[in-house]
Amino acid sequence: MKYNKNQLQKYRQNALTFDEKLNLEENAKKRFPTTVLALSLVQVKGYIRYYDNEDLSLHAEITGKITVPSSRSLLPVVRDINLIIDERYIEDEQRLKDFDETEAVFVLENDTLDVDEAILDNIIAELPLQILTTAEIADDKLPSGKDWHVVSEETFENEKKDDNNSNFDPRFAKLDDFFKE
Structure with missing residues (x-):
């Protein structure tokens, strides 16, 4: 799902809502070949809001399953994906200093909001550093x-x-x- 900023301007009054199943496995394996072994269809529910100050807000609830290698033995481990993302996109990089470091604020590139990339980045960022199989945990x-x-x-x-x-x-x-x- 990619949206051009011009497309989203008509959603100033009411947010653009979506509820879709996305197949991000090919992109995930290409971008993170050593991390992602498999990725199920990802259920994404959320909205994109366009503000008068030209900012975009993305809110999404994501569920699915990802298969990653164990950090100890490299055996495959299936993990549930269940996360919520709230991100803001701005045009002017100079405005980044107006936000706290804890806020998820990004500069919009090429006037396009790539929701697939944002979802994939958040899925990978949520993975723990130590991933073990159930046998390794026991x-x-x-x-x-x-x-x-x-x-x-x-x-x-x-x-x-x-x-x-x-x-x-x-x-x-x-x-x-x-x-x-």
């Missing part, structure tokens, strides 16, 4: 291989303390006091 064993293994931060700190204590040669204890003067 099993607390971390991956390992020849001469390497993954450890939790807590285990790492404990190993570091043990190494410091075990490598301490008591004959050097007197040297600790040498630099204290």
